[in-house]
Amino acid sequence: MSEPILSVRDVAVRFGGIVALDGISFDMPVRKIVGLIGPNGAGKTTLFNCLSRLYVPSDGDILFEGKSILTRPAHRIAEIGIGRTFQNLALFQNLTVLDNVRIGGHCRTRSDYVSDALNLPWSRRNEKQIDESARSIIDYLDLRGVAQRRVGDLPFGTQKRVELARALATNPKLLLLDEPACGLNHEEIEELGERIRHIRDDRNLTVLLVEHHMSLVMSVSDQVVALNFGRKIAEGTPAEVQRSPDVIAAYLGTE
Numbered sequence: 001m002s003e004p005i006l007s008v009r010d011v012a013v014r015f016g017g018i019v020a021l022d023g024i025s026f027d028m029p030v031r032k033i034v035g036l037i038g039p040n041g042a043g044k045t046t047l048f049n050c051l052s053r054l055y056v057p058s059d060g061d062i063l064f065e066g067k068s069i070l071t072r073p074a075h076r077i078a079e080i081g082i083g084r085t086f087q088n089l090a091l092f093q094n095l096t097v098l099d100n101v102r103i104g105g106h107c108r109t110r111s112d113y114v115s116d117a118l119n120l121p122w123s124r125r126n127e128k129q130i131d132e133s134a135r136s137i138i139d140y141l142d143l144r145g146v147a148q149r150r151v152g153d154l155p156f157g158t159q160k161r162v163e164l165a166r167a168l169a170t171n172p173k174l175l176l177l178d179e180p181a182c183g184l185n186h187e188e189i190e191e192l193g194e195r196i197r198h199i200r201d202d203r204n205l206t207v208l209l210v211e212h213h214m215s216l217v218m219s220v221s222d223q224v225v226a227l228n229f230g231r232k233i234a235e236g237t238p239a240e241v242q243r244s245p246d247v248i249a250a251y252l253g254t255e
């Protein structure tokens with residue numbers, strides 16, 4: 001088996017007296033979709049924020065492609081190939097869709113461009129490639145018709161798609177999706193499930209999906225990790241996790 005793209009090792013996070021995460025460990029295999037579930041307050045967002053380096057764990061380590069991410073500043077995490085979306089959209093509402101997606105492209109690594117064949121100074125080549133790549137992601141996510149529209153004028157479901165486009169423009173190897181179904185209608189959620197699978201296949205990505213929408217998580221994930229009160233209570237295939245007595249108890253509140 002190939003090396004995991006991400007290894008979470010004994011991660012603990014404390015906020016004063018509150019233990020938000022308590023010794024969490026799991027591996028994410030390359031090109032798999034991993035669902036992270038748990039009731040409210042289980043620690044999902046805290047873990048997500050550690051993976052994108054917004055938080056530093058009190059204990060433990062997080063390895064991406066074998067190297068700790070904890071020494072890297074949060075604003076340079078996209079460079080190594082970790083992209084994320086936010087539950088509360090992190091878009092520039094007054095800018096166009098295209099400009100928001102281009103901003104994602106500015107986080108890409110310089111090395112992405114070094115080998116290209118264009119004979120232009122690096123900065124011009126960079127801008128040209130960012131623009132081309134942003135337009136191709138916009139097409140890929142069926143956003144061409146709104147590319148020049150102001151994001152703030154678009155329906156919420158479309159804004160969520162722009163957020164996904166912005167994250168893809170960072171050219172991630174690992175994509176962290178924070179409650180992508182939140183606020184979407186039934187049809188949009190079905191479409192999202194298809195999209196997540198296509199994105200993984202077409203772009204060779206590994207995906208971590210934090211989501212409350214159980215049927216979405218269980219239908220798209222290869223593997224599921226369940227948390228409760230900051231601890232890992234189950235890990236396995238969707239069917240295994242759904243059968244876990246600890247998971248059933250956590251959701252039914254009988255523990």
Ligand code: ATP
Pocket residue numbers: 015018019020038039040041042043044045046047
């Ligand atoms: P939800 O599904 O409701 O978003 P969650 O699984 O994402 O919940 P977290 O938001 O990670 O859970 O919270 C885990 C625990 O840590 C909770 O008890 C929460 O109150 C606490 N917590 C989270 N962030 C902070 C913070 N900045 N300061 C203090 N406590 C916090």
